Amino acid sequence: FGEQPLRGRTVVVSAGPTYEDIDPVRFIGNRSSGRMGFAVAAAARDAGADVTLIAGPVSLPTPPGIRRVDVRSARQMHDAVLAAAEHADIYVGAAAVGDYRPDVEAAHKLKKADGAPLRIELIENPDIIATLSTRPSRPFLVGFAAETRELAGYAQDKLRRKRIDMIAANEVGEGKGFEVANNALHLYWPDGDATLPEMPKTELARRLVACIAERFLSGTGR
Numbered sequence: 001f002g003e004q005p006l007r008g009r010t011v012v013v014s015a016g017p018t019y020e021d022i023d024p025v026r027f028i029g030n031r032s033s034g035r036m037g038f039a040v041a042a043a044a045r046d047a048g049a050d051v052t053l054i055a056g057p058v059s060l061p062t063p064p065g066i067r068r069v070d071v072r073s074a075r076q077m078h079d080a081v082l083a084a085a086e087h088a089d090i091y092v093g094a095a096a097v098g099d100y101r102p103d104v105e106a107a108h109k110l111k112k113a114d115g116a117p118l119r120i121e122l123i124e125n126p127d128i129i130a131t132l133s134t135r136p137s138r139p140f141l142v143g144f145a146a147e148t149r150e151l152a153g154y155a156q157d158k159l160r161r162k163r164i165d166m167i168a169a170n171e172v173g174e175g176k177g178f179e180v181a182n183n184a185l186h187l188y189w190p191d192g193d194a195t196l197p198e199m200p201k202t203e204l205a206r207r208l209v210a211c212i213a214e215r216f217l218s219g220t221g222r
């Protein structure tokens with residue numbers, strides 16, 4: 001970033017999975033390693049922004065020059081993102097937030113019950129980015145869409161339903177999207193789209209941040 005397009009701007013990025021506890025030793029999680037979100041945070045910093053990274057449980061070092069807040073559950077991530085994004089210019093939701101959590105978290109380790117099935121009732125978690133989009137002074141909102149099929153359709157549907165400004169769609173599955181070092185993205189915004197082909201997540205994040213900066217600065221007149 002020669003001229004640092006996000007200098008003086010505040011960016012909040014979420015990254016990694018959330019863990020929804022079942023009992024003191026078990027949880028429901030997902031495969032996100034945090035690599036994509038951490039790369040976006042570093043790229044936003046290099047673009048001149050003041051960056052806060054809200055991280056789920058991951059084992060990655062904090063990129064230098066970035067404020068990091070660690071959380072575990074979707075509800076904790078919700079609260080941390082909303083607090084950090086209050087006065088932010090841009091929010092990038094790269095975290096794989098658990099859509100559901102167990103209705104009750106058992107106080108003690110669940111025991112086997114002589115072959116009877118174990119039933120866990122799941123209830124929906126709050127949608128962080130959709131909540132942010134209802135705020136009067138909301139930041140420019142960039143979501144991710146992780147899909148195993150019908151990438152374009154589901155991604156564009158999320159862009160509309162969550163009323164956000166841009167969505168970065170990636171295919172996930174065996175060796176794709178999650179965990180691995182490379183990724184590819186298709187970006188959609190209300191009146192356009194762009195393809196970022198497969199490359200290392202660090203480079204992809206820089207290309208993504210350049211597109212975000214362009215849309216943010218042109219569209220909003222901010």
Ligand code: PMT
Nearest residue numbers: 032033034035036093096127128129143144145146178179
């Ligand atoms: O971490 P890596 O191993 O590098 O993998 C990267 C990634 C595949 C996790 C990443 O690129 C990615 O796609 N992140 C979003 C994964 C996801 O949960 O997508 P989704 O389609 O379920 O959610 C859509 C959007 O809504 C996301 O921006 C998500 O952060 C947001 N969301 C979802 C649920 C919820 N309760 N609140 C939210 O804000």
